[in-house]
Amino acid sequence: MRSLSPSPLQELDDERARRAGVRLLLKRDDLLHPPVSGSKWRKLQPNLERARPTGLLLTFGGAYSSHLRAAAAAGREAGLRTVGIVRGDELRGRELNPVLTQAAADGMELEFISRSAWRSRMEPEALAVWRDRYGPAWVVPEGGSNADGVRGCVSLGEELRDIGAGLVVCSVGTGGLLAGLAAGLGPDQRALGFAALAHADLAEETRALQREAFGGVRGHWTVDAEAAVFGGYGRRAPEVDAFRGDFEGRHGVVLDPTYEAKLLCALFARLQAGGVAHGTTVVAVVAG
Missing domain, CATH: 3.40.50.1100 (Rossmann fold)
Known part of the structure; x- marks a missing residue:
């Protein structure tokens, strides 16, 4: 890359x-x-490698998250499937803003969740739901800020x-x-x-x-x-x-x-x- x-x-x-x-x-x-640019690229590189065994990277962000846009672009370039969990279920069914439009254009599957569900998004029970729905995935928190990032x-x-x-x-x-x-x-x-x-x-x-x-x-x-x-x-x-x-x-x-x-x-x-x-x-x- x-x-x-x-x-x-x-x-x-x-x-x-x-x-x-x-x-x-x-x-x-x-x-x-x-x-992708900048710290997003540095954070995503090792996480993309982690996602290769399953071929799926699942991550999180707000409606205007530059991290989601970057993860979608990086995932497309790496040949990986990407899923973005977006804060704000009121956005479901609405026209996508430019950031999410670009993420979707790069192949990211978007799911909108409520703000209350957002608070527990990284709990084991919530992660199990995402993996049941989308398949085995390497999960990256919002901003790409985990140990690998x-x-x-x-x-x-x-x-x-x-x-x-x-x-x-x-x-x-x-x-x-x-x-x-x-x-x-x-x-x-x-x-x-x-x-x-x-x-x-x-x-x-x-x-x-x-x-x-x-x-x-x-x-x-x-x-x-x-x-x-x-x-x-x-x-x-x-x-x-x-x-x-x-x-x-x-x-x-x-x-x-x-x-x-x-x-x-x-x-x-x-x-x-x-x-x-x-x-x-x-x-x-x-x-x-």
Whole structure:
């Protein structure tokens, strides 16, 4: 399966970073494997291999889940059958939005479940129902964040070991990317994850994923639980939209509004406030 590995680094010529005394680079993981791209590709690769014995990968996501879209595309390319369990049974029978339309076009079978059923989706009884209905499957949680997905993201940190970066920042939705990234960085590097949502303890979820993947917590990392939430997951804040448009105009990079636009908006605010030491090389992961 094709991929552009390692993903490219793009140095930003931005006076805001210069004023802060910081060298700023983007890790363009969004270019890693179009249309899967980024952390989704790193998380899905090992899970696709796990699914080969049965030929079926079953996973979960919301109505606008980029993970479902990515899993469908990756599964099609790998010659695997994919099933997506979608949160929100009120969507059943309605016209599909563009994300789910693309997932279906790539062959994903979609099933819509109630929000109450969603809460127990990974319980053994629920998984048994899915397997009875669709057949033996390799099950991947939403976001691709399981032990295999975490180990797949270690390569991201390893690709950044030798570039002199003291700080690597990323957006955190489920903790899988941060868990693997931090484990792959060098001993003198640290990772900072900016939470994209406020209704989960993402630091604890990241620790739990590292324990599952590696048997213990690895790397130097922290989670900023507040700076990049901007009203909640999936919500659009005027200041973030303005930042996103300005950033595209300056650097020609279109940022995902749910994750990377909030991440970089919060990062530049931190730089302006003197929250990063002068002379630091910072890498921001654009996960796609």
